[in-house]
Amino acid sequence: MNRSATPRNVAELLTKAAVIAFKTAYSVQRTLCTVYTRPFPKDVDEQRVHALFAVYGRITKVRLRFQQSNLQQKDSVYIEFESSADADTAVNSPPLQLGSTSDRLECLHKHDYEQQQRSFPQSSSLGTSTGKRKQGSADSVQDNAANLGSDHEESRKRRKLAAAHAKQIDELQAALKREQAQIETLKEAAKKAQHEASNAQASQKLAQSQLISKNIEMTSLKGQLEAAVKRAKANAESVHAQYRPKVQNLEGQIQELVIRSIPLRKPAFSTLGSEAAVSLDPANSLSETG
Known part of the structure; x- marks a missing residue:
């Protein structure tokens, strides 16, 4: 299998792409979440601003x-929100100044403020939600309005870019989840196969153990048979002996x-022979008849 086509490598590539897109979107998103606001008392602390x-x-x-020159505290503060929507709300509807019942704080997105400072480095006055402070002349007011319009357009583009990046991140995360689900499926299949292999191995070991037991039993029976044969042979030899x-x-x-009976049988045969001879002799027969 081609290494680049494995689910693990696809997941790694998707993760890297998601991280890059997230970092890009995060850098843009952070500028949209940070608000520049003023004026504050120069002894204000972070807790009061946060509240x-x-x-x-x-x-x-x-x-x-x-x-930077004397490290004295400025009357402006940077506030970073977790959500750009919350930052937009603060910019569009800033709170009242501390100790005031009518004057509101000046709030701008950080990147809008920085863009304005690059365009007007000597300007120290920012527009509020209730209106813009008067500049030195009508021309400067018009120029400032034009630049602010350009800044707002740039802000809109950045928001659009951030939204596109967020959508891309969502798509990559969805693809990553699909790949992770596929990996989990493959893991489960591997675990199942491993479990089946373990069961087969256990069955094989059991069969081998049973075979060994049978071999041991057969060897024992063979030994008993040989011993019985030897005992029978020994018994036969003992009986024979x-x-x-x-x-x-x-x-x-x-x-x-048999030997002693032979002489006993010979005289009987000889007596019989002599008697037969006497009876057969004509002279004896004649003398006996006369």
Whole structure:
């Protein structure tokens, strides 16, 4: 199988792409979530600022600003919200200034403020939600309005880009979830196959164990049979050895009787012969008749 086509490598590539897209979207999103606001008393602390803007949403950071030359605290603050929608709400409807019942704080997105500072580095006054402070002349007001319009257009483009990145992240995350689900399916199949292989191996081991037991049993029976044969042979030899002298003795007695019976049989035969001869002699027969 081609290595690049495995689910694991596809998941890794999707993860890397998602991380890159997330970092890009995150950098854009952070600029949309950070609000520049002023004026504050120069002794204001982070807790008071946080309490003032907490009604708009969750705040992740409050950063006080200081002069680079003498490190004195400025009257402006950066507030970073968790959601760009909360930052938009704060910009569109800023809270009242501390200690005021009518004047509202000036709020801009951080990137809009930075863009404005690049365009007007000497300008220290920002527009509020109730109106813009007057600039030195009508021309400067018109130029400032044009630049603000350009900044808002840039902000709109950035929001659109952030939304596109967010959509891309969602798509990549969905693809990643699908790949992860496929990987989990493959893992489950591998586990099942491994379990079946383990069961087969266990069955094989059991069969081998039973075969070994049978071999041991057969070996034992063979040994018992050989021992029984040896015992029977030994018993037969013992019986044969026990009765052999008796048999030999009987055979000897029989042989002796046979030998002793031979002389007894010979005289009987000879007496019979002589009697037959006497009876057959004509002279004897005549003398006996006379």
